[in-house]
Amino acid sequence: MSVRDWQPEPGLGLTGPPLRLHPMIVGYEPIRESISVLGGDPALFLLEPVTVAAVVYENGWLLVDAGFNVDVVRDPAERIEYFNWESYTALLPPGDPLVEQVAALGLAWETLRGCVISHVHADHTGGLRLLGPEVPVLMQRAEYEFAAGIPTLEEKHVVVPGDYLRDDLSIVLLDGDTQLAPGVTALDTRGHTPGHQSVMVELPERTVVLACDAADLWRNIGDQLPCGTVMRPEDEPFALTAVQRLYELAQRPGVEVWPGHDPEWAPWREKTVS
Numbered sequence: 526m527s528v529r530d531w532q533p534e535p536g537l538g539l540t541g542p543p544l545r546l547h548p549m550i551v552g553y554e555p556i557r558e559s560i561s562v563l564g565g566d567p568a569l570f571l572l573e574p575v576t577v578a579a580v581v582y583e584n585g586w587l588l589v590d591a592g593f594n595v596d597v598v599r600d601p602a603e604r605i606e607y608f609n610w611e612s613y614t615a616l617l618p619p620g621d622p623l624v625e626q627v628a629a630l631g632l633a634w635e636t637l638r639g640c641v642i643s644h645v646h647a648d649h650t651g652g653l654r655l656l657g658p659e660v661p662v663l664m665q666r667a668e669y670e671f672a673a674g675i676p677t678l679e680e681k682h683v684v685v686p687g688d689y690l691r692d693d694l695s696i697v698l699l700d701g702d703t704q705l706a707p708g709v710t711a712l713d714t715r716g717h718t719p720g721h722q723s724v725m726v727e728l729p730e731r732t733v734v735l736a737c738d739a740a741d742l743w744r745n746i747g748d749q750l751p752c753g754t755v756m757r758p759e760d761e762p763f764a765l766t767a768v769q770r771l772y773e774l775a776q777r778p779g780v781e782v783w784p785g786h787d788p789e790w791a792p793w794r795e796k797t798v799s
């Protein structure tokens with residue numbers, strides 16, 4: 526596996542501005558309200574969509590998050606190894622939801638210039654299996670450094686290390702807020718995980734901030750309530766800072782902040798946003 530630092534030049538080689546964004550739902554998961562929202566009801570379950578987005582440029586595209594690893598979810602032994610959590614399961618539509626939606630959008634994997642991973646939880650890294658070493662995988666350094674050590678920890682985490690610790694993957698490390706391409710910026714929203722990042726996309730008609738799991742639900746943003754779980758207890762204060770940051774962004778004219786897993790957030794069901 527190659528791991529290197531981000532270099533603004535040559536960057537990803539995308540020439541802007543971004544033309545459009547394609548929201549995609551690639552699976553579902555039942556989540557306790559108390560996991561999504563601090564103080565939520567542990568007996569109330571939400572059926573939350575697993576979301577990814579494609580940002581399209583004139584000369585290529587970017588993928589933001591990658592959903593479940595459908596091969597792991599569908600393999601009985603691997604499913605027990607990685608998805609055996611009480612009251613949790615990964616729900617997949619038939620087929621390969623990411624591959625099929627990308628094909629339906631007319632996007633070619635050969636023109637994918639980068640994949641931004643918000644954080645390493647198993648519902649975000651699965652599609653990395655589709656990438657070769659030519660596609661940079663963009664993660665925060667703090668996330669990668671913690672995630673690389675997870676297999677040696679005693680405590681179990683909801684990750685599939687094989688998704689992101691693969692020999693033929695090219696990891697590129699970011700340090701905090703980073704402009705990745707014209708109109709696309711990674712935002713430091715650590716807390717839920719040590720190096721969680723959100724992604725701001727400045728489209729022709731609006732700016733969309735993909736909160737990812739810094740805010741599962743709109744309520745996290747609107748009421749400035751942090752997510753209910755953090756990977757490390759010391760990151761708890763940052764989970765609050767992250768939703769405060771997202772709330773502040775949502776107050777700006779022309780800026781929409783999209784929660785990562787909100788079943789009620791209608792824009793996730795749109796095909797194209799510009």
Ligand SMILES: [Zn+2]
Binds near residue numbers: 738
């Ligand atoms: Zn998630």
